[in-house]
Amino acid sequence: MNFTRWSARFPGTQRRAAARTEHAAAQAKRGEGAVPAARGGRADPGAERSSPAADGRPADPTVSGTGTGTTPAQRPDVLAAVPSLDELSVREVLGRLPALVALVHGPDHRVAYVNDAYTAGFGARTPGAPAHEALPELGQLGLLPLLDQVQRSGTSRTAKNRTAPGGGSSYTVTCTPVEFPKTETGTGTGTGTETEAETGSGSGSGSGSEAEAHHSGVLIHLADVTDHAEAVERLRASERRQREAAVTLQRSLLPQELEQPDDLRIAATYQPGGTEAAVGGDWYDVITLGAGRTALVIGDVMGRGVRAAAVMGQLRTAVRAYARLDLPPHEVLQLLDGLAAEIDASQIATCVYAVHDPNEGLLAYASAGHLPILVRDEDGTVRRAADPTGPPLGTGGWLHTSGTIALGPGSTAVLYTDGLVERRGEDIDEGVAALERALSGAQGTPAVICDRLMRALGVDADHDDDVAVMVLQQPARTGADAELFHNAALELLGGIEAAPRARAFAQGVLASWRFPVELCDLGVLAASELVANSLQHGTPPMRLRLRRTDRRLIIEVTDGDDHLPRRRRAEPGDETGRGISIIATIASSWGSRRTPGGGKAVWCEFALPDKQPDK
Numbered sequence: 001m002n003f004t005r006w007s008a009r010f011p012g013t014q015r016r017a018a019a020r021t022e023h024a025a026a027q028a029k030r031g032e033g034a035v036p037a038a039r040g041g042r043a044d045p046g047a048e049r050s051s052p053a054a055d056g057r058p059a060d061p062t063v064s065g066t067g068t069g070t071t072p073a074q075r076p077d078v079l080a081a082v083p084s085l086d087e088l089s090v091r092e093v094l095g096r097l098p099a100l101v102a103l104v105h106g107p108d109h110r111v112a113y114v115n116d117a118y119t120a121g122f123g124a125r126t127p128g129a130p131a132h133e134a135l136p137e138l139g140q141l142g143l144l145p146l147l148d149q150v151q152r153s154g155t156s157r158t159a160k161n162r163t164a165p166g167g168g169s170s171y172t173v174t175c176t177p178v179e180f181p182k183t184e185t186g187t188g189t190g191t192g193t194e195t196e197a198e199t200g201s202g203s204g205s206g207s208g209s210e211a212e213a214h215h216s217g218v219l220i221h222l223a224d225v226t227d228h229a230e231a232v233e234r235l236r237a238s239e240r241r242q243r244e245a246a247v248t249l250q251r252s253l254l255p256q257e258l259e260q261p262d263d264l265r266i267a268a269t270y271q272p273g274g275t276e277a278a279v280g281g282d283w284y285d286v287i288t289l290g291a292g293r294t295a296l297v298i299g300d301v302m303g304r305g306v307r308a309a310a311v312m313g314q315l316r317t318a319v320r321a322y323a324r325l326d327l328p329p330h331e332v333l334q335l336l337d338g339l340a341a342e343i344d345a346s347q348i349a350t351c352v353y354a355v356h357d358p359n360e361g362l363l364a365y366a367s368a369g370h371l372p373i374l375v376r377d378e379d380g381t382v383r384r385a386a387d388p389t390g391p392p393l394g395t396g397g398w399l400h401t402s403g404t405i406a407l408g409p410g411s412t413a414v415l416y417t418d419g420l421v422e423r424r425g426e427d428i429d430e431g432v433a434a435l436e437r438a439l440s441g442a443q444g445t446p447a448v449i450c451d452r453l454m455r456a457l458g459v460d461a462d463h464d465d466d467v468a469v470m471v472l473q474q475p476a477r478t479g480a481d482a483e484l485f486h487n488a489a490l491e492l493l494g495g496i497e498a499a500p501r502a503r504a505f506a507q508g509v510l511a512s513w514r515f516p517v518e519l520c521d522l523g524v525l526a527a528s529e530l531v532a533n534s535l536q537h538g539t540p541p542m543r544l545r546l547r548r549t550d551r552r553l554i555i556e557v558t559d560g561d562d563h564l565p566r567r568r569r570a571e572p573g574d575e576t577g578r579g580i581s582i583i584a585t586i587a588s589s590w591g592s593r594r595t596p597g598g599g600k601a602v603w604c605e606f607a608l609p610d611k612q613p614d615k
Contacts, residue, residue, distance in 0.1 A: 170224070171222040353365065374432075382440045412446075435456075485548065522587075544557050
């Protein structure tokens with residue numbers, strides 16, 4: 001198809017072509033005998049108004065010949081310099097566009113035209129050939145199906161950032177449907193001569209292809225957005241690097257391997273947010289306190305990125321330091337509250353700190369704005385840890401308090417961050433209720449339960465928030481496993497007979513547990529020294545407790561005085577002050593703490609010589 005002939009068929013083109021012909025004839029007629037204005041002098045005003053301009057156009061009769069009071073827009077030479085839309089053909093417009101333009105027509109998308117920019121970008125193309133042969137680059141850009149869609153629907157479509165294979169240029173492509181009308185030669189109102197005048201071309205009139213019924217085509221406009229695409233890719237690469245650095249920092253600050261207490265089975269998992277979400281400050285930790293007690297902590301630093309991860313790391317380190325003091329949960333949070341304000345007053349962090357005591361079968365906890373702990377009993381009943389809950393860390397001015405929740409044999413507890421249960425458009429209580437339902441039916445090891453809870457709550461790689469979950473179980477031991485765990489206790493009434501009774505009790509219990517003689521002797525000596533220290537410095541009530549696990553022997557003495565003992569160097573002439581030094585020398589570890597009801601507990605541990613396999 002002749003492109004010039006097709007271009008004249010845009011709406012209004014025929015009318016503008018006829019107007020240009022009449023305008024040219026009028027110019028030629030008026031130009032006979034006309035006298036141009038003299039250069040360098042003032043022309044006659046009347047002649048200036050009636051004479052044509054220097055370029056052959058008639059002068060504007062509204063322009064004053066005095067030259068005063070005129071603007072550049074009113075001067076004839078300026079008007080002549082601005083091309084009229086009627087004077088431009090479609091070929092001229094498309095040919096001068098910096099963007100790549102191609103025109104295809106028919107069901108095979110045969111090439112009708114490509115502009116100079118297209119030829120410079122992809123090379124010359126053969127008119128009349130199908131697009132899949134003549135324009136292979138469209139197939140490489142995945143645009144051939146788009147051409148079919150545009151032709152069928154008659155609606156423009158745009159494909160953004162299509163990159164040529166091999167890492168070439170990137171284009172934003174707009175496909176616009178166009179209509180190819182039939183040309184009537186010698187029929188109706190048109191004649192061959194009229195058609196030539198309309199199109200400005202005297203060739204190819206009356207060909208058989210142009211006499212066919214009109215058909216549709218597609219105008220393809222490819223704008224080179226390579227620079228923009230590269231800038232976007234650089235930005236994304238920078239964001240990926242920042243995210244990877246934050247994730248690496250986050251994971252490096254989390255415990256690489258959880259401590260596994262004797263009496264609990266624990267598993268935890270951390271899932272960072274999806275690729276479009278920045279890494280947050282979720283964290284968790286497990287800290288063995290001695291005497292069979294275990295501290296568990298989980299928290300969430302509000303905010304995203306490296307800064308939140310750095311604050312999280314400082315809080316986690318502080319918690320481990322405070323936990324070594326063996327303080328009650330609310331006192332640990334009180335210390336953390338002041339530290340969080342010093343680290344960054346603009347960062348808000350929530351946290352729950354809990355301590356498990358196997359002797360009591362309780363989980364003591366304190367919460368700073370965190371979500372409640374959930375406990376599932378052996379029969380499947382799920383309980384929520386009730387208040388107390390204080391404000392988030394860093395707010396200051398709040399006295400935290402501790403609470404307790406039972407954690408007996410066969411029970412499972414879950415600590416988690418808000419990313420697990422919070423969803424946009426939903427109340428967070430609905431998410432906690434969904435977690436309760438999922439926990440009631442979850443069975444298996446703590447690691448299995450972590451995985452099942454994450455799946456049940458819809459947490460995947462594209463989740464929009466980071467999630468931390470910790471699951472702990474108090475196993476119900478039976479059979480041979482139960483034989484490895486024993487408890488024995490003796491109430492000490494005071495007096496001179498308390499120490500001999502304590503030694504005899506320890507001797508009998510340790511022998512019944514079938515410990516080696518050497519370990520029995522060390523255990524009796526440790527019990528004697530702890531009881532003697534309590535009798536001298538403590539107050540009633542006093543109690544001796546012996547506990548055996550599959551890994552260690554624990555000896556503990558409690559009394560009513562809250563003064564904690566400390567190790568000191570005794571002088572050669574001193575008759576006292578050597579008891580704690582003896583304990584520290586013979587035991588694997590020792591420590592002391594204040595008890596919730598007032599008083600203190602002093603303990604020591606001995607590692608068993610033949611350690612049983614881990615659970």
